[in-house]
Amino acid sequence: MRRAVRRALVRHAVLTAVVTAVVSGITVGGLWLFAGGEANRTARDVAGRVATAVVVSLAAHHYDPVAPTSRDEVLAGLSPFIDSGMLARAKIWRVIGDQVQVVVSDEPRIEGERRRFDADLARRLDAGEIVVLEVPDDPGHRYERADDCTLLEALVGFRDAWGVPMRLEVYVPVDTAATVRSAMADLLPLVIGSLLVLAAATVPITLSLARRVERDQRERQAVLHYGLAASERERRRLAQVLHDGVVQDLAGTGLLLDALLLDETADSRRELLARAHGLVERAVALLRGLLTELSPGGLDTPDVRTSLQELAAEHQRTASHVRLETDVRMTDEPDAQVVALLHRIGRELLRNAVRHGAPGVVRIEVDAPGPGRVRMTVTDDGRGFDPTVAPESGHIGLRLVGLAVEECGGTLTTHSAPGAGTAIAATLPARLPAGLPATLPTGLPAAAGPGQTGDRGT
Missing domain, CATH: 3.30.450.20 (PAS domain)
Structure with missing residues (x-):
């Protein structure tokens, strides 16, 4: 026991x-x-x-x-x-x-x-x-x-x-x-x-609550440990990208410029300049990609529509092979904190749908299910998964998204089946209480999203 x-x-x-x-x-x-x-x-x-x-x-x-x-x-x-x-x-x-x-x-x-x-x-x-x-x-x-x-x-x-x-x-x-x-x-x-008799009848309730508390404690400990490990992995990945990409390109550019100084032939100089220009452009593209990952857009946008437009533009740069559709049906704009949180949730779920579900179309809808509430629904036509199957050890991305939503007083619902796509809806209050962060756990990989099979976030 x-x-x-x-x-x-x-x-x-x-x-x-x-x-x-x-x-x-x-x-x-x-x-x-x-x-x-x-x-x-x-x-x-x-x-x-x-x-x-x-x-x-x-x-x-x-x-x-x-x-x-x-x-x-x-x-x-x-x-x-x-x-x-x-x-x-x-x-x-x-x-x-x-x-x-x-x-x-x-x-x-x-x-x-x-x-x-x-x-x-x-x-x-x-x-x-x-x-x-x-x-x-x-x-x-x-x-x-x-x-x-x-x-x-x-x-x-x-x-x-x-x-x-x-x-x-x-x-x-x-x-x-x-x-x-x-x-x-x-x-x-x-x-x-x-x-x-009453005590004996309530033993199953006590055991159920104890198991739930124990499970929540394990998940929170896993979040902490997983966050630290993911942060370390992310730092190593960034160092490797900088070393193998930007640093190598800049070093190659320096060698080309040295050769350019020694070469007196005009044709050879133009070729060396073109190669150097290409290396610099590739290094700049890598740095811009890293900046986008480290500081994604959409967090300072004034409304939901602008936030989704920036999310769509980012998606177009990174995964243009998957069609993204957006639809906003709201009359009253939520708090800026709620807009930022919806952007993060949509970004994480979209990235994971693309990574794990192999969808052709992903649709993000935002509406108001009731007074003072806002709901974001991310739907895809990917592989889907069985929500009743517990995730493997270390695959707790969807749970992280759920914790962030619950912490703000919202709910996260998942509807999926193998081969039938996935729909995940995050319902939040339109006004967050003071002191609540509008963020997902930092340093963690993308939360599991629509269309994945069993692997609920890497």
Whole structure:
């Protein structure tokens, strides 16, 4: 397995583990909140049922002081709820000013104790509300403890036979942890299983993206290395052309001029001058050709039509055996940067069509496929190629053109088939964002163009 793919799978696994842990934690936290809310609702329901069952009988007694018979009757009415485990403890408080006093409890040791009572809580109870609170950890609740569950206190207000405000306080056991564990047993496997299934389903996407990133990295590295190598080859080629062509011609011209100085015959001088003139003309032609390659025209032209005219003139000098047709159908001119980029794209694709496709006719069309867009289409009737076949190592010219187009926010599409010619369309924005170069990679050989067979740029 390739290193990039392994790294992608490791990142995918780590991300899956992190997401699973986070989602599981959020789920457990939500379950605790849900269980707490359910516990409060349970305590309120239990207190309501107890109050419905006993408040009428509780209101039939007076509690100042509590008669032993009344105490026994009150406890007898509460004991079924305590014995069944619905309640852990019960207290009856009598309101004395801003304080309350325990007058009856199933724990006799706390009877007679007093404490201040919250005025807002008193108003809520007198209004008929059932109030549920957590049991505080203080000396007043030293007997209200449960080993295996949590206690919630629920308070209900009523009045005794003499109309004195009273408070019924019951302690309801709720097992929040058991509720959470039960819900987790049902819900967590579903959550984790769903996440794992989703992670497994997205593995092909991760692998595809990893391979695409790896391929793009390889292509960009190849562009860099190929550019350096091509630049070196181009320098050697120029040196060879200068040495074998211009330098040799100029050296031969010098020898002819030396011979001309020594020769006294007019006919011989005219022949030597003619030969020298021919050598100089050939050297000048070579130098002009090199200048054209090093600094092609069309990069400073104001519009697309002029740019294509210069491209056609250059093509006529270098490959007149292939007919070039141009057609411009535009109303609004694009930016000068876009014009320069279209010239470079057309030049590269035209040169490669001639070099590799052996076409008879190449046609370059420029139009506007939509508002703010410009499209150049290069079509030829050459040999064609199969665009689905990956190019051989080192043949990345068409990809270089595509990278230049993509960098400017455009698209490059290729339609070709063996023996059926080729059409390549480059669509660009008519206005380039600031800072984007309107150039193709320098120092590289011509990008693969229409009409080639398998060899997508040398």
